Amino acid sequence: MYTAMSLGLISHALILLIISVVLTEGSSLLPSYAKKELWPYYQIKCDLKCMYGYKTDMEGQYFCKCYDPCENIYCHSSSKCVVNVPKRTDCDWSSCKAKAFCQETKTRPKKKNRKKYLWHLDNTPQRDDGSVTSSEKGHGVCHMPLEEEAKKCTKLRKRWYFDPISGQCRKFRGCRTGGNNFGRKKRCKRKCLSKTKLAKRKGHSRGRKSRRFIK
Incomplete structure (x- = not known):
């Protein structure tokens, strides 16, 4: 009988000790x-x-x-x-x-520029084999600015991006990101430079037609 009572007192003492430790030390975890x-x-x-x-x-x-x-x-x-x-x-x-x-976040250009610059600004990486996802297809990816995150990585590699102002593929050292970022120069040219030349040719042909119509 005394043994059972002593065991009960010991168990109660242990419970009180655990509660006091939790109240003092364990409160910082909450x-x-x-x-x-x-x-x-x-x-x-x-x-x-x-x-x-x-x-x-x-x-x-x-x-x-x-x-x-x-x-x-x-x-x-x-x-x-x-x-x-x-x-x-x-x-x-x-x-x-x-x-x-x-x-x-979903970004969308203004109405007056929506038809001219319609693209999705996402962070989906472009594959080095030149293939892209559906959101990066089209000529709009070539007008995207080079993301700042492309130059802030630890392993810097030689990569290329298209400069719409000069109409050339320019070299930089950085890492792969989404949008206007290519692993090789020829892929940048294939994606952006050929379409730029085609657009210029169409513009010149329209100009000749308009001049002939005026004469």
């Missing part, structure tokens, strides 16, 4: 909103109303400054940072935290 709801006696002295909780210091302790999930997220020019807050029922204390990621 986001601020979880602390307020699950641990009502845990409060920090802060008057800020933060949507995604408070920031933590190097030791994981919360201090009075709002946490921004998009602070260290860098997106392309054609995308924006989006914050996803999981439902409290779908996560535990350690994973129930707002997560930020980049999401593509």
